[in-house]
Every structure is written in C-alpha cells, then in structure tokens.
Amino acid sequence: MSLQEPELVDVVIVGSGPTGLMLACQLSLHGVKFRIFDKCINHTTQSRALGVHARSMEIFQQMGIADEAINHGEVVQGFGSYFNGVKRMRMDMNLIKTQNLTHFPFILILEQSKTEALLEEFLLKNARMEVDRQCELISFIELNDKDNLIECVIKDYRSNKEGKLIKIHTKFLCGCDGAHSKVRQNLQLSFSGNTYEETLYVLDCHLKFMDTTETESLLDDAQFNLTKSGLCLLFPLKGHNMDNRWRVIGTVPHELLNSSKQLQFEDIAPDFSRRIQRNIELYDPLWLSIYRTHHRYADRFYIEKKYFLLGDAAHIHSPVGGQGMNTGLQDAFNLAWKLAYTIQGKTVDKDKLLQTYNDERIEVAKNLVQSTDRVFSLMTSRHWFFSFFRLKILPYILQYIVFPIISCISSVREAVFKRISMIGIHYRQSQLSMNSNKNNVQAGDRLPYVYTHPEILLSSTDNNVEDDSRRYFHLLVLLTSKSNSKKCFHFVKFIEENYSHLIKLHEFEYSAATKEIFRVYDVNRNSNGGIFLVRPDLHIAYYSKTFDIQHFNTYFSEYFLQKSD
Ligand SMILES: Cc1cc2nc3c(=O)[nH]c(=O)nc-3n(C[C@H](O)[C@H](O)[C@H](O)COP(=O)(O)OP(=O)(O)OC[C@H]3O[C@@H](n4cnc5c(N)ncnc54)[C@H](O)[C@@H]3O)c2cc1C
Structure with a gap:
C-alpha cells in the first residue's frame, strides 16, 4: 500500500453510470479539469434502463450522438394496453409526429449498456479521457486550507487486488454513485421514502406470439398487460423482428415470492401465458434480474457549497414511464455548465448559480417520485378496491374516455407526450428565470x-x-x-x-x-x-x-x- 502526492482537479465524479458519464461528457465540452472514478471493471453489460425520451435525445443531439443512438436502438411505434388479455387501446406514436413538438417524437428503446458505451466513446473522442475503473471512493474529508479543498481517498485495484490508496484533491465532489451512494451516506443526508411491496423481475429473452391474428400489428409496439396475477410490460429490443428479442418487466407472482431459492427463468416462463392471459411463449433467456423498487429522494442535492448528488444517488423511483436514467442524464446536463461557469470565474458569486441546480432539480425529482408513485401504487396495490378498479373499471375508462380524447384532441395528446417525454419539464419558478x-x-x-x-x-x-x-x-x-x-x-x-x-x-x-x-x-x-x-x-x-x-x-x-x- 502506498500513498502518492495528491493531484488537484476541479471536479471529482464518483460513478460512471449514465449520470456520471453524462456529467463527464458535459464538463469536457466546457473545458473543465476533472477525474471520473468507478469501482467496477467495466460499464454495465446489463440492458437495465431501456427508454430514452425526447428530452434526453435533444441533449444527445447537442452532443452530436443522437443519430448513432437511433441506429443502435429501436423506435417504439405504438403502445398497446391489454387487460385480462383483451386489447383495450393502442396509442399510435405517428399521431405525435405531426405536432412538431420535438425533433424526436418517439421513445427510443436503447439498452443502458449501449447508452453508456455511446457516452464513453464520446468522452474518449471529445476529451481523450477515460473512466478510472476499479477505483473505489473509500472516504473524503475537507481540508482546512485556504481553497477549501476536499481530499478524496480512492482505492485503486488495477495493479493489485489488495488495492493501492490514492489521494486526490478537488474543489467539487459529485456523487453519481447510484442508489447506495457513499457520497450521500458520508454526508449523512436522509434518503426518505419507501420500498414497494411488490418485487419486479427484469428479463431479456425471446418471445413467440402464438396468436397469429394479432402478431402483425404487435411487432413494433410496447405492450402493457394487467391481469389479476399482476403487471407485465413488453418492449421490443433492437432487431426483434429478426430474432424476437424482447424486454419483459413484471411483478413477481406472489406464490413464487416465498421460495427461499433465487428466482430463475424456469420459474417465470412456464406459467407466463396463463398469468398474462395471452398466448405468448418465452424462450432463450439472455439476462434476468430480480429487484425491489423504492421511491426516495435526498433532502438536498447541493451540500455545503462543494458536494452534489445526481441521478440515482439523489432520487430513485419505480420504473413507471422509464424515467430513472433520463432524470440522471438531465441532472448532469443542468449542473455541468453551472459548475463550469463557477470554476472558470464567470459568475459574480461562487454559490448562487450552483444553488439553482439544487432548487431546479429537486423539484423535478419530487414531482417525478410523487407521480410515478401514484401510478405504480395504483397498478400494483394488493388492496381489493384498487384491484377491482384497475381490472373492472380502468379498462373501460381507457377505452371509452381516455383513448378517444387522446386521439381526437391534439392539446391533450400534446400534454401527455410532454409529460412522458420530459420535454414539458420547466424551471419557471427558478430564481434564474x-x-x-x-x-x-x-x-x-x-x-x-x-x-x-x-x-x-x-x-x-x-x-x-x-x-x-x-x-x-x-x-x-x-x-x-x-x-x-x-x-x-x-x-x-x-x-x-x-x-x-x-x-x-x-x-x-x-x-x-x-x-x-x-x-x-x-x-x-x-x-x-x-x-x-x-x-x-x-x-x-x-x-x-x-x-x-x-x-x-x-x-x-x-x-x-x-x-x-
Ligand atoms: C436490474 C435493474 C433494472 C432496471 N431497469 C430499469 C428500467 O427498465 N427503466 C429505468 O428507467 N430504470 C431502470 N433501472 C434503473 C436505472 O438503471 C438507473 O436509474 C440508472 O442506472 C441510474 O444511473 P446512475 O448513473 O445515476 O447510477 P448507476 O447506474 O447505479 O451508476 C452508479 C455507478 O457508481 C459506481 N459506484 C458506486 N459506488 C462507488 C464508489 N464508492 N466508488 C466508485 N464507484 C462507485 C457503480 O459501480 C456504478 O457504475 C434498473 C436498474 C436495475 C438495477
């Protein structure tokens, strides 16, 4: 174990998930001196977050990587809703195209592993910078020097498996280190909220639609299924029309929850058709993960004038609407230029502009946590009334009220799309506006x-x-x-x-x-x-x-x- 002379940078980013990578890319565009560390040896190979929304695509466009993202992904053509196996409505994304709301009037299905790869490539090309992998943030302290620097202690596992301690000094520390953030924990910030009752499975596998009458119209649609066995979402993956690869997200059936052994594909697949009441066969699994979802946010995203929390480190929510990764990307986009302007001495005050990151993004996170919580609770609650409502009443509301309104009234359609695509997010209440x-x-x-x-x-x-x-x-x-x-x-x-x-x-x-x-x-x-x-x-x-x-x-x-x- 050896200690090296500390290097000084303007910003240390901990974590190279989508949020940390986006922050690194944006800081590089602004010419800020930073380092980015991640304890993992590689970026995720799991598909995880899939939906890239229009607002994130607009950021990609500014970075010049939107076309590449589209080439690697799959554009969703529509959304089908099935209740007890019966199709109640289909939302055609072409209706949005005519409304000139964005250059990207769709949801792009792009595996998180591909999004991360795109961002890493951008970082390398644009700034000739790479993530320092196998480097874990162990601790950090404030130095009582004239510059108020932070000393980060990093364990570098690249050269030996015991790890070598490195110290690095920085003006700002950005915690992009995910839901179990060490930065957040060391700052002793609360992360209040709750854990949902339901456990989810996330599965990439091949699907065969056995009911030939509906196959044609389904090929490019994302599909929402609700039955008394629970909730299940299907998303087409890139190339699915050649090899039938799909993402399946569902609530784990209660009868499987009590088992002490780790849930396998073989537990989920055989009974799948019965549970969603449609004739669909699952085969050749590629990846399966079981996880509990939470809804929580930290009480501050900007702390003591030098620490920031972004992405999952700052807020986590149910996967409803696929907003998790997108919100992290947008946190980073909001913060990067403010950090750059402050570091480069373009601001009157060292604190005022940075405070607007906290104020603007905490509002977005709160709204998101609350709205996704309402929808997810309604869709998964075990209470008899909610169960009755979502299977006996909701299908009719959607089919006979919501769908006709969305189809006919463009302003309603616009409002719905703006919310899902995140292009409706605004900072009208911000001091900076x-x-x-x-x-x-x-x-x-x-x-x-x-x-x-x-x-x-x-x-x-x-x-x-x-x-x-x-x-x-x-x-x-x-x-x-x-x-x-x-x-x-x-x-x-x-x-x-x-x-x-x-x-x-x-x-x-x-x-x-x-x-x-x-x-x-x-x-x-x-x-x-x-x-x-x-x-x-x-x-x-x-x-x-x-x-x-x-x-x-x-x-x-x-x-x-x-x-x-
Ligand atoms: C199984 C699974 C499925 C998911 N499915 C969906 C989905 O369908 N839709 C959706 O919107 N979201 C989904 N999510 C959530 C989505 O993946 C996250 O919202 C997104 O990854 C957040 O990005 P992030 O960069 O903020 O954090 P993360 O992606 O968690 O990245 C944090 C990074 O920090 C690193 N790190 C942590 N601690 C340290 C340390 N001390 N030192 C150095 N590095 C550290 C980690 O190695 C990691 O690379 C899913 C998550 C999981 C786990």
Whole structure:
C-alpha cells in the first residue's frame, strides 16, 4: 500500500453510470479539469434502463450522438394496453409526429449498456479521457486550507487486488454513485421514502406470439398487460423482428415470492401465458434480474457549497414511464455548465448559480417520485378496491374516455407526450428565470422546438473548442417591422460590448422564412418583437419585449460578470 502526492482537479465524479458519464461528457465540452472514478471493471453489460425520451435525445443531439443512438436502438411505434388479455387501446406514436413538438417524437428503446458505451466513446473522442475503473471512493474529508479543498481517498485495484490508496484533491465532489451512494451516506443526508411491496423481475429473452391474428400489428409496439396475477410490460429490443428479442418487466407472482431459492427463468416462463392471459411463449433467456423498487429522494442535492448528488444517488423511483436514467442524464446536463461557469470565474458569486441546480432539480425529482408513485401504487396495490378498479373499471375508462380524447384532441395528446417525454419539464419558478413581460413562452421553459434551431444553437463552431457554441448563452432577438430599431440597436450593442464572452447573438427579422420561429415563440408580427436568452442547457433564462437594457442587466449581472469586471 502506498500513498502518492495528491493531484488537484476541479471536479471529482464518483460513478460512471449514465449520470456520471453524462456529467463527464458535459464538463469536457466546457473545458473543465476533472477525474471520473468507478469501482467496477467495466460499464454495465446489463440492458437495465431501456427508454430514452425526447428530452434526453435533444441533449444527445447537442452532443452530436443522437443519430448513432437511433441506429443502435429501436423506435417504439405504438403502445398497446391489454387487460385480462383483451386489447383495450393502442396509442399510435405517428399521431405525435405531426405536432412538431420535438425533433424526436418517439421513445427510443436503447439498452443502458449501449447508452453508456455511446457516452464513453464520446468522452474518449471529445476529451481523450477515460473512466478510472476499479477505483473505489473509500472516504473524503475537507481540508482546512485556504481553497477549501476536499481530499478524496480512492482505492485503486488495477495493479493489485489488495488495492493501492490514492489521494486526490478537488474543489467539487459529485456523487453519481447510484442508489447506495457513499457520497450521500458520508454526508449523512436522509434518503426518505419507501420500498414497494411488490418485487419486479427484469428479463431479456425471446418471445413467440402464438396468436397469429394479432402478431402483425404487435411487432413494433410496447405492450402493457394487467391481469389479476399482476403487471407485465413488453418492449421490443433492437432487431426483434429478426430474432424476437424482447424486454419483459413484471411483478413477481406472489406464490413464487416465498421460495427461499433465487428466482430463475424456469420459474417465470412456464406459467407466463396463463398469468398474462395471452398466448405468448418465452424462450432463450439472455439476462434476468430480480429487484425491489423504492421511491426516495435526498433532502438536498447541493451540500455545503462543494458536494452534489445526481441521478440515482439523489432520487430513485419505480420504473413507471422509464424515467430513472433520463432524470440522471438531465441532472448532469443542468449542473455541468453551472459548475463550469463557477470554476472558470464567470459568475459574480461562487454559490448562487450552483444553488439553482439544487432548487431546479429537486423539484423535478419530487414531482417525478410523487407521480410515478401514484401510478405504480395504483397498478400494483394488493388492496381489493384498487384491484377491482384497475381490472373492472380502468379498462373501460381507457377505452371509452381516455383513448378517444387522446386521439381526437391534439392539446391533450400534446400534454401527455410532454409529460412522458420530459420535454414539458420547466424551471419557471427558478430564481434564474426572469420575464419582463407576459408571454406563452416564458423564462424557465425548455427551448421550444423549431426546425431551424439545430444549426443555429446546437453545434460547435468549426471545431474551435474555445468558441464551441455549446458553452454559451444564446440571445434570440426577434424583430418585426414595428420594433424600435434604435432601442434594439443599443440593446444588441450593449450585449456585444459587455457580454460577448458569454452570449452569442442571433437576430431574426420577420419574413416568410422565419415566421415559424415567431409563431412558436408566440411573438406577433404586429408586436414590437421580443428577446429570449437561452441557457447553455437549452432552457430559456430571460424573456422581454421591451429591449430594456437596465432590466436585463439588473437580472444578468446578479449572476454573471461583465467583460470589464
Ligand atoms: C436490474 C435493474 C433494472 C432496471 N431497469 C430499469 C428500467 O427498465 N427503466 C429505468 O428507467 N430504470 C431502470 N433501472 C434503473 C436505472 O438503471 C438507473 O436509474 C440508472 O442506472 C441510474 O444511473 P446512475 O448513473 O445515476 O447510477 P448507476 O447506474 O447505479 O451508476 C452508479 C455507478 O457508481 C459506481 N459506484 C458506486 N459506488 C462507488 C464508489 N464508492 N466508488 C466508485 N464507484 C462507485 C457503480 O459501480 C456504478 O457504475 C434498473 C436498474 C436495475 C438495477
């Protein structure tokens, strides 16, 4: 055992699951010096989280890996719902496509192992960085030095199996170390919530649909099954139409729970058809895991101005809606630019911007835990009333009320899709969101989808790393014939003179080519126009239609330094 001279970095990331990897990728885009450690020898080979939602795809798009993700995955075409083996409704994802809500109007089925591989590859290509594997965080303490550094003690098992202790000093420590987070435990944070009664099995195997009348329409659909034996979800995996590979997630039948031996595929498969009341054969298992689900979240995600919790370390919930991994990816996207700006001395205060990570993401986690808990409890509760309701009443509500409404009323469909795909998540209540006027599109909202955005906002500029547009705020200036050109000119000049190190400008004059942008941003051609400041994580920070320099500067200078400061 030997101790080396401690290395100093800005950020230590513990854990290289999807959350830690996303944080590493984003920090690398912002040029932050960090190290990422994981105790495992390799990234997961298990498929685990499968659904990648539109909001996560938008992040992948900004990173330039969305097409690759789609190539490796399977786009879900629809959702079928079966109650006691009878198909009650099918939600066709094509209905969403026409609504221009996102570039990704679908759910992508991509195994977690593939998502992690994509992110690791990005990290290697973009930053020539690799995860330090077989390196376990053992402990950490605060040093009482002038920089308030943290000393992390890592056990490195790469060279010998007893492990070599390494010390590393850092300004910030990010716990992306999963549900049993050592970072969270060492900080003695509560992780309150509950464990569900039901145990789940997660199984990748081959399926044969024996009922030939329904086979054709099923091939690309995700399927939800509810019977008195429990809940069961089926998801098509990449290439399933060639080799019939599917993911099956179900509640473990009660009669199998009492057995003392580890549950095997052979316990689940023989009786599967009877339990879901459909003629489906399971064969050739690839992977099976049994797990209890919980709903819990930590009481703080940003602690003592230097520790962060993200992903499963901060919040865990039932697999309803497949939101777990996506929320972790989005935590990392929210935090990375704030950390980078603080470390790079672009902020007025060392704490204020980072605090918004806590405030914005804890709200998202709370809402998610509560909503997934309600649905999961309704679907799995053993109480006789819930059991009666979900099998005798719910099918009719879905078939005769919910389905016709979703099919016919586009605004309802939009609301449902926004919730599932996570594109509806907003930070309107955040201290960082400021409006000077009322508008349908407000500060805190996700950057609305307009087909012209990607080239303007998302990609880097000529591979010039320093000038990578992903590091910047973007000010969208929407001008009409009624805009006060003098006021507007002064506003733009002010930004150029004082904030061009942080903000890139994009002016749009109303025309046939740009009118879609005006429509989506809710700026009337007969109005004075408007300005929208977009954060590096593609949420709107500020909206105004008055081009008022003082109002803008009072807001922005509370967080960010001017060039001359
Ligand atoms: C069997 C199973 C099936 C699942 N199925 C689904 C699903 O269908 N849908 C869904 O949305 N979610 C599912 N999940 C949950 C999903 O996998 C998680 O939400 C997601 O992995 C969270 O990512 P994360 O990066 O935050 O944490 P994790 O993926 O847990 O990654 C944490 C990482 O930290 C490392 N680590 C931990 N402690 C230390 C330490 N002290 N030092 C160094 N490294 C450390 C671990 O090795 C691990 O690599 C499933 C989970 C499991 C276990």
